[in-house]
Amino acid sequence: MAPVIYPTTNLTATEQMCIERGEGIYVFDSEGNKYIEGLAGLWCTSLGYDNKEVIDAITDQLNTLPFSHTFGGKTHQPLIDLAEKLAAMVPVEDAYIFFGNSGSDANDSHYKMLRYYFNAIGKPEKRKIITRERGYHGVTVAAGSLTSLPANLAHFDAPVEALSILRTDAPHYYTGRKGNETEAQFVDRIIDNLEQQILAEDPDTIAAMIMEPITGASGVIVPPDGYYEKLQALLRKHGILVWADEVITGFGRTGADFGCTTMGIKPDLMTFAKQLSSAYFPISASVIPGWMYKEMVAPSNEVGVFGHGYTYSGHPAACAAALKTLEIYERDNLFEHAAEVGDYMQAELRRIFTDHPLVGEVRGKGLIAALELVSNKTTGATIAGGKGGAAAVKACQDNGVILRAVAGNALAFCPPLIITKAEVDDMLARVKTAVDASYESLKADGLLES
Numbered sequence: 001m002a003p004v005i006y007p008t009t010n011l012t013a014t015e016q017m018c019i020e021r022g023e024g025i026y027v028f029d030s031e032g033n034k035y036i037e038g039l040a041g042l043w044c045t046s047l048g049y050d051n052k053e054v055i056d057a058i059t060d061q062l063n064t065l066p067f068s069h070t071f072g073g074k075t076h077q078p079l080i081d082l083a084e085k086l087a088a089m090v091p092v093e094d095a096y097i098f099f100g101n102s103g104s105d106a107n108d109s110h111y112k113m114l115r116y117y118f119n120a121i122g123k124p125e126k127r128k129i130i131t132r133e134r135g136y137h138g139v140t141v142a143a144g145s146l147t148s149l150p151a152n153l154a155h156f157d158a159p160v161e162a163l164s165i166l167r168t169d170a171p172h173y174y175t176g177r178k179g180n181e182t183e184a185q186f187v188d189r190i191i192d193n194l195e196q197q198i199l200a201e202d203p204d205t206i207a208a209m210i211m212e213p214i215t216g217a218s219g220v221i222v223p224p225d226g227y228y229e230k231l232q233a234l235l236r237k238h239g240i241l242v243w244a245d246e247v248i249t250g251f252g253r254t255g256a257d258f259g260c261t262t263m264g265i266k267p268d269l270m271t272f273a274k275q276l277s278s279a280y281f282p283i284s285a286s287v288i289p290g291w292m293y294k295e296m297v298a299p300s301n302e303v304g305v306f307g308h309g310y311t312y313s314g315h316p317a318a319c320a321a322a323l324k325t326l327e328i329y330e331r332d333n334l335f336e337h338a339a340e341v342g343d344y345m346q347a348e349l350r351r352i353f354t355d356h357p358l359v360g361e362v363r364g365k366g367l368i369a370a371l372e373l374v375s376n377k378t379t380g381a382t383i384a385g386g387k388g389g390a391a392a393v394k395a396c397q398d399n400g401v402i403l404r405a406v407a408g409n410a411l412a413f414c415p416p417l418i419i420t421k422a423e424v425d426d427m428l429a430r431v432k433t434a435v436d437a438s439y440e441s442l443k444a445d446g447l448l449e450s
Contacts (some may be wrong), residue, residue: 020051044274078319094290103247104138134218171223213259219407220370255339255366341368395434
């Protein structure tokens with residue numbers, strides 16, 4: 001075993017597969033096996049694994065200016081071009097953009113800029129952040145504390161209270177409903193819970209609420225109709241900023257430019273990474289409105305510097321990769337393609353799996369989806385220890401598809417945006433075989449309720 005501490009891995013089960021190369025939506029391991037990459041790596045390789053245009057853009061930039069920092073008044077043209085491109089795309093008023101390297105550090109940057117802003121306008125008490133149960137926002141200290149998944153919190157002693165982080169209900173009707181509650185009643189209940197929490201904490205102490213338009217690592221939760229409309233009205237009523245984490249849902253994933261567009265969210269802040277460069281080069285973006293940026297200028301002058309930044313903020317090769325990726329999205333109408341093929345994938349998932357005895361719920365939008373694997377289809381009882389998800393992932397891999405189990409037993413799909421309907425058919429046929437086999441093996445092992 002190599003002396004590597006592997007991320008998000010059971011450290012007793014490392015190095016199970018060595019990926020050697022990629023081509024289109026496929027990857028190949030060191031044994032020569034070919035797989036459909038059904039999760040686009042980690043929700044990120046939107047253009048697949050061999051886009052020569054992006055590779056050439058990175059190579060050309062490395063040959064021209066392989067690195068330049070952006071501290072102390074220095075800049076370069078790819079950075080300026082990318083910032084202007086993004087500012088014109090996003091639904092944020094007079095947008096300004098801070099660049100980093102990952103979704104985690106982008107959310108940390110937002111956390112710090114919110115503190116900076118409210119200190120600048122004389123409201124230092126307005127510092128609490130609301131996050132949701134089952135939310136995922138990264139793994140750095142602040143972002144990791146905004147994350148609500150047990151595996152990301154266990155043993156790390158996340159300073160949740162010190163960072164003034166509040167948690168509210170996850171908007172997942174399937175697992176969160178009570179009795180015969182309708183979706184509308186469920187929404188009203190959790191929105192009322194949130195308002196009572198806001199009033200108890202004092203709205204003047206709460207800066208923002210962070211949310212993934214559609215979640216990723218928590219199981220691809222698509223909130224019910226009416227949820228975001230009522231949520232935003234509540235937050236605006238109490239002067240709380242709307243912070244959209246678009247690290248997974250940004251740039252076509254949901255069949256629109258942004259998850260906010262799909263779900264009807266008007267954000268104040270936005271976080272991007274992953275598909276911004278099709279993951280060909282690490283880059284993230286923290287977007288804030290102009291009215292927030294303008295209040296940050298004078299304090300930076302008082303100190304002599306805005307004291308936040310990374311060595312690789314606005315790395316020229318990363319900016320070149322992102323610019324070319326955005327150009328390809330627009331030129332090749334990939335958001336429209338994702339909408340069309342995504343509608344097809346959603347319909348086929350429902351046709352194939354809605355009545356499957358192992359599947360409690362099929363959910364998703366565009367080219368992101370999940371199957372909720374259950375022990376009892378009638379009651380929705382979960383499968384202990386995430387063993388349903390683990391069995392399905394292994395069976396899928398044995399059938400030539402790489403997927404990921406999230407939130408225990410949710411089998412997640414997030415293929416590259418370039419996937420075709422024929423490739424969707426191939427992927428889902430393989431997954432159907434795998435889920436059938438998983439059902440039989442789980443039943444034989446006594447893990448399903450009769």
